[in-house]
Amino acid sequence: MLDEFESQILSVSDLTNQIKLSIEKNFSRISVIGEVSNFKAHVSGHWYFNLKDADAVINCTMWKGFNNYVSVKPQDGMKVIVNGRITVYPPRGNYQIDVRSMKPAGMGELQETFEKLKQKLEELRLFDEEHKKPIPSFPQKIGLVTAIDGAAFKDMISVAERRYPLVELIIAPAIMQGGGAAESIVQSLKQLNKVKDIDVIIVSRGGGSIEDLWAFNEEIVAHAIYDSIIPVITGVGHEIDFTISDFVADLRAPTPSIAMELATPNMNEIFAFISEFAYNTTRLMKNMINDLSGKVHSIVNSYAFGYPKDLVRRQQQQIDFLISRILNDAEIKILTYKSKISVFSKVLETYNIKKTLERGFVLVKQNSKYVISASEFESKKSAQLIFSDGNIKVRT
Numbered sequence: 188m189l190d191e192f193e194s195q196i197l198s199v200s201d202l203t204n205q206i207k208l209s210i211e212k213n214f215s216r217i218s219v220i221g222e223v224s225n226f227k228a229h230v231s232g233h234w235y236f237n238l239k240d241a242d243a244v245i246n247c248t249m250w251k252g253f254n255n256y257v258s259v260k261p262q263d264g265m266k267v268i269v270n271g272r273i274t275v276y277p278p279r280g281n282y283q284i285d286v287r288s289m290k291p292a293g294m295g296e297l298q299e300t301f302e303k304l305k306q307k308l309e310e311l312r313l314f315d316e317e318h319k320k321p322i323p324s325f326p327q328k329i330g331l332v333t334a335i336d337g338a339a340f341k342d343m344i345s346v347a348e349r350r351y352p353l354v355e356l357i358i359a360p361a362i363m364q365g366g367g368a369a370e371s372i373v374q375s376l377k378q379l380n381k382v383k384d385i386d387v388i389i390v391s392r393g394g395g396s397i398e399d400l401w402a403f404n405e406e407i408v409a410h411a412i413y414d415s416i417i418p419v420i421t422g423v424g425h426e427i428d429f430t431i432s433d434f435v436a437d438l439r440a441p442t443p444s445i446a447m448e449l450a451t452p453n454m455n456e457i458f459a460f461i462s463e464f465a466y467n468t469t470r471l472m473k474n475m476i477n478d479l480s481g482k483v484h485s486i487v488n489s490y491a492f493g494y495p496k497d498l499v500r501r502q503q504q505q506i507d508f509l510i511s512r513i514l515n516d517a518e519i520k521i522l523t524y525k526s527k528i529s530v531f532s533k534v535l536e537t538y539n540i541k542k543t544l545e546r547g548f549v550l551v552k553q554n555s556k557y558v559i560s561a562s563e564f565e566s567k568k569s570a571q572l573i574f575s576d577g578n579i580k581v582r583t
Contacts, residue, residue: 200277207275210282214273219245219284220292221269223261236261238269238284246283247271255366257289258398260405265300266292290398297397301404304431308406313413314434320418322438322450326386328355329450330379330417332372334363339393339422339443346444351451357382363392368402373411380415387450388415390432391422391443403430412436422446544575 197205221238228234232251237244247269249257261267271286291297308314329347333340335358347354359375362368372390379388390412392400402408403423409431412419418437423430426441433439440446536542544550550573551558558564572579 199280203275203277203280207277210273210275216270216272217284218268218270220266221245223265223267224263226261226263228260234261234286238267246281247286248283249286249289251366253287254289257366258364258396259291259297259300259401260366260369261289262300264303266296268292297401301431304404304406304409305434308409308431308435313409318413320437322418322420323386325452326354326450328357328382328385329447330357330359330382330385330388332359332361332375332379332388332390333392333443335360337363337393339391342444343389343391343422343447346447347451350448350453352454354451357385362402364395364399364402369405369408372402372408376411376415376419380417385417387418387420389420389422389443389446389450390436391440391446392424393443394425394428400424400428400430403432405431408432409435420446420450541575544573549574 219238221240224237224239224244226234226236232254234247234249234254236247236249238247239245249269249271259265267289268291269284269286270288271284273282274285275282291300312318331340331343333343340358344356347356357379359378361375362371376388376390379385390403392403400423403421412421412432412435420438420440421430421432421436422440422443422445423432424442429439438449440449540550551564552571552573553563553565553568558570564570569580569582572581
């Protein structure tokens with residue numbers, strides 16, 4: 188019997204390979220339900236985790252090429268259904284599930300995960316109103332985090348062109364669902380926060396199932412929205428859809444189109460406001476001018492206002508009277524002085540030497556002086572006789 192066993196002795200590698208072939212052949216396509224534990228997302232992009240229930244645990248591996256299509260990133264404690272095959276890893280002699288696809292075990296599982304994260308972030312006060320930043324009324328630049336090939340993107344551009352064509356849209360494309368979607372949204376948010384002069388950011392995508400929208404229920408997306416220094420508006424799914432990102436955002440819109448409407452003023456409303464403001468202002472100014480004119484007219488024509496004017500007029504009249512009196516007195520004095528001057532002029536005329544000489548008198552001048560008496564005349568000297576019509580020199 189011992190020889191029979193010894194003739195079948197296998198090396199560890201041979202035995203492992205036979206087990207590997209047997210297991211992998213019989214378990215090439217399986218579906219397994221269980222709870223995720225020890226989940227790790229490697230830097231390479233591969234996922235490593237355990238799947239367990241109350242009595243057993245099995246290792247699982249999901250390669251990057253497959254996990255990109257998983258809508259809901261697994262978390263510890265989440266119940267999921269995985270599809271794949273059993274493989275054996277010879278160096279360790281372990282068997283594991285090579286996962287090809289994954290989905291939550293049911294809507295209740297997703298809702299439970301949603302509620303747990305919501306409660307966690309609520310306790311961290313990420314939803315508090317005091318942290319909400321105001322949305323600017325007249326943004327010059329709006330950042331968009333969305334899929335550029337989606338209908339939501341086209342709808343938002345159409346709304347912006349219709350409502351407020353002055354605004355500039357800065358696009359940061361992102362993956363909206365599946366593996367890597369949450370990381371892509373976070374990266375786009377960070378990029379927009381590095382751009383100068385962006386006034387508000389809209390994070391949006393169109394409608395879908397809860398699995399399609401799950402990227403917006405990821406904790407890293409919630410923290411990225413909360414940490415944004417620029418106000419964030421979310422417009423995810425339809426009106427009935429609520430995500431964790433909606434609770435963290437500064438403003439939640441029920442759809443992407445409404446998100447753009449909330450972010451932009453209405454050009455037609457602005458023009459209407461300007462017209463109405465101009466009309467009302469003009470009417471108000473006219474009414475004020477009329478009211479003030481009436482008040483001024485009433486004041487000007489009031490007795491109190493007219494009394495000072497009457498005082499001034501009486502003083503002016505008094506001044507006019509005094510001026511007239513001064514002028515009359517001056518005229519009288521001038522006439523009086525003119526009369527006196529006339530009298531004096533006539534008197535002076537009688538003392539006019541030329542008139543005297545014309546009457547036959549002669550002036551005698553000797554030694555440069557007039558001789559006024561015979562005793563002053565020197566007969567031995569020459570003298571000058573002055574007539575009315577000329578002078579004569581005489582020698583004695």
